[in-house]
Every structure is written in C-alpha cells, then in structure tokens.
Amino acid sequence: MIALLIILIALVLTQGLINKTRAILSRRRGCQFFQAFYDLRVLMRKAPIYSHNATFVTRTAPLLSLASVLSAMVLLPLGGSYSSLISFSGDIIVFCLLLGFSRLVVVLAALDSGGSFNGLGAARSSFFSLILEPSLFLLLATLCLITGYDSFSEIFASFENASLLLMILSVVVCYGIFNYALVECGKLPYDDSKTHLELTMTQEAMMLDLAGVDLGFVKLAEMLKLAIFSLLVINAGVPASVVGADLLFIAIGAVVVIGIAIGFVEFFMARTRMNKNATYITTISAIGILALIVALLFKSELTL
C-alpha cells in the first residue's frame, strides 16, 4: 500500500513540479500547481463525443488503457520494506507487457478515427515503441542478473548498490529508465505535448478525436505512467538497506527531484527533429544493452 501511496504522491507532485520549474526558469508565474487535475476534473464532467466512424475500439480503448496501467501499478513495491500488492516470480514481464498493451489500445483508437493526423500519430507511436520495447526488458534483465531474482519485490529487497561498481550500474539503469519514461509519457526532447502544430505531435496527435471522460482517462493513464516510472527509478537508485521512514523521505525527495529534472529537460532541450527521434530511442536501447553487457562482464564482482 505504501508503494501505491508513493505513486499517488508522484502523480500529484510531478505534473505541478514540471510546470512550475519551467515557469520559474522562464521567469513566468506559470499555471497553478494542480492545473493538470483541474483540467481532468473539467474533462470528467463532459460526455464523450464519438465520430461517425467510431467503433467499439474507440469506446473501449480509454478504459483498457487506464485499467492496464492501474494493474501494472499494483506490481511495484517500494524498496525492500514495502512490498507490492501482487507479487510473483516473473511479475516484471507482466508489468512490461501491460504497459505495452496500454499503448496499443490508444494507437488502435487513433486509427479508428480515420483522421490523417491521428493516423500520423499512431504510426509514429507504433514505430517508436517498436524500437523502444527492448530497452525496458534489457534494463530489467540487468537487475535480474545482478540480484538473481525475477520479481520486483525480491529484486528491490536485495538490490544493495552500496559498492562503487554497483552504484555506477545503478546510475546507468536509472538513466535508462528515466529516458524510457520521457519517451513513454511523450515528454521533451522526444515529443512536445504543448505544441499546437499537429504535424510535430506524436502522443497528442493520437488523442485529437477523444473528448470528455475518455480523454480524461487517457490523460490520467499517461500521468500515472510517469508516476510509475518515477517509483521504478527510485527503486533502482536507492539501496535495499534503506528502510522505514528514511526510505519514505528519500522516496518523496526523489519524486521532487525527478519532477524538477523533467522540468529542466523540458526547459533546456528543444524537441528533436522527428527523423532523429528513432536514433534517440535506439540510444536508450543501447544503454540497456550496455548495462546488461557490463553486468555480464563483471558478473562475479556484481552478483549479490
């Protein structure tokens, strides 16, 4: 339950922190801290509008997208002391597959609208997830290799990254997951969610035909994904020996740091050109391979 609480805190804080950081850096007052949630409240009050082309796909996609993200959420623990709601051997694989499913249904909903821009967004998102997919598996396989376990709860309960080698590897894994989160949640430099120009959109282009509650669900799923990845970064970065209140404080502090870090990235980096996005994402997979190869090479020194 504590892990879920941290995810909720991350959900509440991250969006506000990103916006506030950007505003402060550009010497603006910026929108309100909880603006994202005010927007969600407005959306939840509106009935969805369906186009004449819409089939069962558009009607079910937002529900399935949010449901799979919520289901993935219950698999994550917080460090070694606060276990997840559901834990079993191989839950890391189910976690990855559920997040993939969440993305797939949104892509199908975009194609269901038949719009050219929606199709553009769907094509881009499908292609980018094609080359992004191996990275998360490789990063998580690295953690499996070091700890010898294949369940989140067991991995993070035994991931004592106090030695220098492990700390370096831990930083590489955290960096990889952080980049993965930026792509998965449509953040800069991969995608600009604030853009008004459809041709440069990726994630937002897929939602152009969604409205009301449906749009609210998809937006919430996206925000939840960012919170989930924040928790994953915390777990991969904090040693297993940190427990209790210390762990809670560090986790909340880390959530704040992650929010500010994304704000910094969004302020200082411009969106990469669309044709360079693929190579940017391939680099994330390269980080995954790098981490796993390093772990394999120094297996005897690293194995816990």
Added chain:
Amino acid sequence: MNTYLLALAVVPFLVSGRVTRTLSTVIVVALSLLYGTVAFCSITAIDLSGTLLAGLALSPFGALFSMLFCVSITPTLLVGGTHTNSPSLSHKVYYSGSLLLLIALHGLLQSTLQSSIWDFIFYWEVVALSSFMVMVYEYSKRSFFHTAVQYFIIMHISLFFLVAGFLQVPSTPGVSIFGVGAMSLGTWLLFVVGFSIKSALFPFSNWLPRTYIASMNSGAPLMACSSTNIGVFGLFMATKNVADVESAAMILLVAGAISVLLGAFLIVKTGSLGSLLSYSSIESIGMVIVGFALFFYAKSLGYNVIAVMVALSAMLKLFSHGVAKSLLLNIGGTVSSIAKSDSISKLRYVSQNQPTLRAGFSIGALSMSSVPLFGSFVSEFLMFFALFKGVGAEGLSIISLIGIIVLSLSSSSVIFGMTKAFGVGFLGGGVLKELPNKILRYNTTIGYVIFILVLTIGIWALAYLLIAYASAFFTLNAEGISSLYMILLKVGSVCLLVVIIATGLWYLRRCLTKNSKRVLDTTWSCGYNGDSQRSTLPTSESFSGEANELFRLPWHVNFARKERMAHKVSTTRILRLWTTRLALFQTGKVSHYVMHILLFLTAVLILTIFDVL
C-alpha cells in the same frame, strides 16, 4: 480409428444442405476431443487396449499434435469456400474444398502415427497432393496456379531429403521411424532440411508468402495451422534422437532466430495483407523452433525448469498461432477477394459495413499481438520468463541476452504489423463504395466460436500441458509443476484484474455522464476525413513510412562516389570511413560516444567468449 471417423465426416457431403458444414465440423471437433483424451491417457498410464480408442494410441507428443491439427482446421472447415462471388459455384467449391481439407487432415493425422517409413511417406504425399488440390481448386489468376505447382515441387524436394534421411536410419517397425539409437549429425541435417522446407524455416521460407497470397482463403489456413506444424513436429522428433544434441540445438537456434528477425523485419515493411500474415507465420514458426531448440539446449545443460518453460511456450505458440492465423487468413482472404486486392489500404472500403468480420479480425490480431488473456500472451510470458532466468544461468547467459533482444524486437514488430493490418485495413471509415451487404452468412457464428477458442486455449491448453506433459514428457518434478502452475495462476489473476478494473471504469464513465447526453457528431478530425473524395486516410505505406526510412537496406544507401573510388588504405582513412558510416545513424554527439563505448564493450565481450582476453 481416425480413418472411420473421417469417413463418417465425409457422409454429410453426400446430402447437400446447410447441415453439411455443421455436421462435418462437429465430427472434426469430436475427433480433436478424442485425441485430447488419448494424449492424456497415454501419459497417465491409463490402458486403452480393448477400448474403442485403442486404434488411436499414439505417443503423447503425436497425440498432442493430432489434437492441434483437428482444433485448428475446424474454423477453416466452418468457413472455407463461402467467400466466392459466384453463388452457383459456391456450394460446389465449398464441398470439394472441404473434402480435400478432410483428406489433408487424415494425411496429417496418419503422419504422426509413425508406424512405418513407407506409411509416413505415403501420407506425406497425401498431404502434399491434397494441399496442392486445395490451392488450385479456386485459383483466380494463372500466376496462382504456377505458385501451386511450385509448392508441389518444393514439397517433393523436401520429401527427397526426408527419404534420404530415413534410409540412413535403421528403424524398428512399430517403435519409431526416426530410429531407436542415436542419430548422427549428418543424418539429422537431412531431416532438418526436409522438415524445415515444410515448416518454412529460414532459409527455406521463400515459398510461404507466395502460397499465402495465392490461396489466402483456402490453402493458406491449412498451411498455417497444420502443414507447417507437421514440419515442426518432425524437427522435434528428429532432434530428440540426435547424438550431439547441443550442436543440433545451436543450429536450430540460429535458424529459428534468423527466421524470427527476418519475419519481424518484413512485417514492418510490407503493405500487402497476404505477405504480412505469411511473414508473421515465418516469425511465429521461428519462435517455436527457438523454443524447442532452447528446450534441448537447456536440458542438455541440466536446467530443467527453463527447458520446460520454453517447451511449453513453444507448444502454446503453435496452438494459438494455428487458431488465430486461420481466422485471420479466412477473414483477410474473404475481404481481399471482394476488394480484388490484398493491399491493406484498400481493404477498408469492403470491411466498413462488416462488423462481424471486423470483430473477428480484431480478435485474431489481438491474439497474435500477445494481448493479456489470449493464449499467445501466456506463451510470450513463459518465453521471457525462461530467458530472464537464463541470463543468470551458467552457459545460457549470452543466448538469453540475445534471446531477450530478439523476442522483444519480434513481439513489438508483430504488434506493429497487426496494428497496421487491423487499424488501416478494418478501421477508420473512408470513402464508401458500393458494398456487398452479406459477405459471409456463417461468419456471425465463426467470430464467436473462434473468440471462445482463442480465449480459452491459452488457459486450458496450458493447464493441460502443465499437469499432463511436464511430468511425463518433459521430466519435471511435482514441485516444479506446482510452482509453475502458481505463477500462471497469478498471471491469470493480473489479466483478470485488468478486466475487472476496465468494467469498473466503464461503470464510472456511465455514472459521470448520466446527466449529459452522449453525442455522435463531427469530431476534430472529421474536418479532414469526411465522406469526401479528397480525404487523406492513413495507408499502410504512410503507417510504415518512418520504419522504411530507418530500415533501409544497405544497398539503398548511397555513399559518396569519392569514397567508393578510393584506393588508398590508411588508418586515418579507415577511421574516417568508420565515422562517416556511424554518422549515418545521426545519433548526435553524446549518443555517438555511447555507441562507440557499446561497440568497444561488444568487442571485449566477443574476445572474452573466445578466450582471447
């Protein structure tokens, strides 16, 4: 026994009528249930002698494959031949086509019995001939006839290699046609070539795309669900008897992995539905072979749990691929025969007023994409699970690392391909032309029949395999079985959780919007895609645009002429050429360095493997 039952299935064809189709299908389903029972009895030591089922007594593995053939041929029987545009021809084509399918099924079932070499060759010939007849029966283009002839010739090349293999093996009649002793690697290679041609494994997969396109509605489902599977069956049985299992497994592993990557790469690039489905089959069969190869390799190293998991994953993949692909081919073939094109972009004009076809295709596509609750999801989970376990296992680390990359790339490519096929071909409205109102009368039932099959096959077939096979056939102890069963139970519970939460969210949406009226109106993109001739709808080409840009083949990249003409070889020149080629990836400065480090580490890893460092 199965001869009598199949003869019984032929009886309904004597009376023409609507019940014919249903009766023959019911008999084939009954046959599959019988095989299921026989498979269970043969491994739980229940004696069948003296019973009616005595004639069906097979090896556990053979019985399982027989069940697979029967289950996956059922939808083809139910729907085959009904797509033809000429109503007068429809019944004749259907009845003759279905009879040929039953004959092919009979051949396949007899092949798995393995009573003697000559029996095997005879029934192999029956399968090849009936498949050829199914293909030529309703060909619409001359080129399709040529494809059928090519298929027939290729199958005989395969037979030549098999006969050569059998002549090398001293077999004992009634025991196993693959011989009782250990087989040499050379003999095994003859079998591998023969069975790889049949199962469309790399490098013998060229015939499959052509055949799928030529007979998407009749011959292709037969090949997808049965013919290629007999090749896999043969490969498994031959590898089981080879003396040097590790080398054999490694050869199969490489061939399977290349098949997977080739299929995955081509799925992304193609714009034709027939090709897409065939490449997906090449990828799936490759994955099954990888699974079985890993099974033999892990078993030889003593990793029993990993071996069982990959074997189960491969079996499930075979089942779910057979059923889902036959559904996709039936529906795809129906739509493309009416659209008179198998270009994905043109299919939507036919599929617009066919909600049942759309629902059926969506189920098949989701099943192929390994979506939670479907059989292939469990298969993919087991494969990943085994590979994650293998990363830490001595002797399996490198294979598992490569396996994770290959599997994740292939699964996301299949998702990409199926999204393209379903999203572009069956969704999104479009400019409506004159549409046939009733394409398939019987498809209303088939959609739901297959839905149930695909949904449950993952859970039930797996439970069956785990309980029955893991102990007897794959030599796993009771503790291993129960732990695997518990893991799968939890995976199932997470899948169920998704359904429960989605239902809850549906109710929440209903409550939130109960005071406001749901609107069916013009949305944002309708301004761009109204029923206008000028509308620009997503096409398969536009969908794969970004991918085609990245996945350029090496001979499509134009290096500067100056570089090509350079004769001098010096260190600086080599470094410059190297940097120029790396610059093609356009990674930017930081990523460029990361890539260099990565390449360096890979070189170190390779040198370490070969004990150079």
